[in-house]
Amino acid sequence: MTGAVTAEHEHDTHEEKTLGFWLYLMSDAIIFALLFMTYVVMVNNTAGGPAGRELFDVGHVFAETMVLLASSITFGFASVALVSKSKAGVLAWLIITFLLGFSFVAMEIIEFLGMIAQDAGPGRSGFLSAFFTLVGTHGLHVSLGLVWIVVMLAQVAVKGLTAPVGSRLMRLGLFWHFLDIIWIGIFSVVYLPGVL
Amino acid sequence: MANTSAQPSPKTYLVGLVLALMLTAFPFALVVWGSLPRMQILLVIAIAAVIQVLVHLRFFLHLDLTHTPRENLLAIAFAALLICIMMGGSFWIMFDLNHRMM
Numbered sequence: 001m002t003g004a005v006t007a008e009h010e011h012d013t014h015e016e017k018t019l020g021f022w023l024y025l026m027s028d029a030i031i032f033a034l035l036f037m038t039y040v041v042m043v044n045n046t047a048g049g050p051a052g053r054e055l056f057d058v059g060h061v062f063a064e065t066m067v068l069l070a071s072s073i074t075f076g077f078a079s080v081a082l083v084s085k086s087k088a089g090v091l092a093w094l095i096i097t098f099l100l101g102f103s104f105v106a107m108e109i110i111e112f113l114g115m116i117a118q119d120a121g122p123g124r125s126g127f128l129s130a131f132f133t134l135v136g137t138h139g140l141h142v143s144l145g146l147v148w149i150v151v152m153l154a155q156v157a158v159k160g161l162t163a164p165v166g167s168r169l170m171r172l173g174l175f176w177h178f179l180d181i182i183w184i185g186i187f188s189v190v191y192l193p194g195v196l
Numbered sequence: 197m198a199n200t201s202a203q204p205s206p207k208t209y210l211v212g213l214v215l216a217l218m219l220t221a222f223p224f225a226l227v228v229w230g231s232l233p234r235m236q237i238l239l240v241i242a243i244a245a246v247i248q249v250l251v252h253l254r255f256f257l258h259l260d261l262t263h264t265p266r267e268n269l270l271a272i273a274f275a276a277l278l279i280c281i282m283m284g285g286s287f288w289i290m291f292d293l294n295h296r297m298m
Contacts, residue, residue, distance in 0.1 A: 015265060022268050026275030033279040034286075041290045062224050069216055072256055076209035083204060177256040181249055187220075188245035192227050196237060 014167045021171045025178050028141075032182050035134040036189055043194075045126035052127075052194025055120055057111075061191045064107050065183065068142075071100035072180040079173050082166055090156055090169070097176070098149045101142055108139045131190065138186060141179050148172050204258060212255025219248040 043052070074097045081089025112132070115121065122132035152172055155165050223241045230237055253259045261269070 019265065019268055019271065022271050026271055029275055030279060030282070033283055037283045037286050040287070058224065058228055065220055065224075069213070069220065072252075073209050073213050076204060076212075076256060077206065079204045080206055080209070174257060177252060180256070181252050184220075184245050184248050184252070188223065188241050192223055192241050193238060196227055196234060 010163050014163075017167060017171065018174075021174055025174060028178070029182075032134075032137070032185070035130075035137060036185060039130040039134045039190060042126040042130040047125035047127075049125040049128065050118070050120050052131075052190070055115055055118075056191050056194045058191070058195050060107065060111060061187055064104055064111075065187055067100050067104045067107065068180055068183050071097050071104065072177055074100060075173055075176045079170065082161060082169055085161055087156060087161055090161065091153060094149055094153050094156070098146060098153070101146050101149065101176075105139055105143055105146065108135070108142075112136070135186060135190065138179065138182050141182070145172070145176055145179060148175070208255050208258070212251055215251045215255070216248055219244045219251065 074093050078090050078093035078097060081093055112135075115128075120128055122129050149172065152165070152169055155168070159165050223237075223244045226232065226237055226240055232240075258264075259269075259272070
């Protein structure tokens with residue numbers, strides 16, 4: 001009886017936390033929407049410096065897109081492993097997701113450093129300030145997602161797949177998939193029109 | 197635990213992956229190899245992006261109109277409305293200003 005009541009309570013708490021997390025994600029979506037807007041307003045203000053056409057490498061961006069999409073899928077498989085209560089599965093898929101996310105951030109840093117090396121850093125023009133702010137904010141979110149994945153790896157390893165740990169993993173999944181959605185906006189608004 | 201939405205299954209993610217791959221590859225291919233006028237390519241990019249966002253919401257974030265709690269859907273719809281007002285209003289002001297300064 002008490003067990004059922006506790007389970008019911010836990011279920012309600014989980015639902016409340018999911019709603020709360022959606023509210024956070026939506027406020028984050030508004031931040032990104034305004035960064036996108038700033039970018040679109042600033043995109044032609046190159047101040048005599050390089051424009052997207054000279055700076056963006058479609059192949060590199062396509063590779064980044066594939067790596068991030070793959071990491072979304074591998075996180076999905078971690079969620080499936082969570083439902084089937086497979087601790088080893090969750091750990092393995094989370095580690096693969098971490099490695100893919102890490103590769104994505106590394107590729108982004110390489111791109112940024114390459115741009116800064118050819119005097120196209122965030123200080124060069126309004127266009128580049130807006131570019132680095134938008135893409136950098138996304139990269140920062142992915143990096144924080146990586147930290148969160150490490151924390152959850154430790155929690156799963158130490159505490160096992162308890163209800164609170166599972167609930168946290170599901171919110172991490174929402175966060176991770178949300179970042180992939182923002183990336184769709186980035187390649188569709190920044191990179192593809194930039195090289196067109 | 198996963199009662200807030202449809203249960204995640206490998207099939208859901210794989211269907212989402214195939215759709216996402218097509219919706220990503222098509223605009224990239226069009227930009228690299230396509231010979232359509234610029235405005236038409238931009239339109240295709242925009243449409244593919246909107247559809248891909250919906251695919252991700254449905255297959256990866258498991259949003260749907262029957263299982264997702266109504267307050268979550270309302271929060272998302274409200275955020276979408278705010279984004280439309282803020283982006284639409286800002287574009288209107290900035291492009292009008294730009295036009296007047298020419």
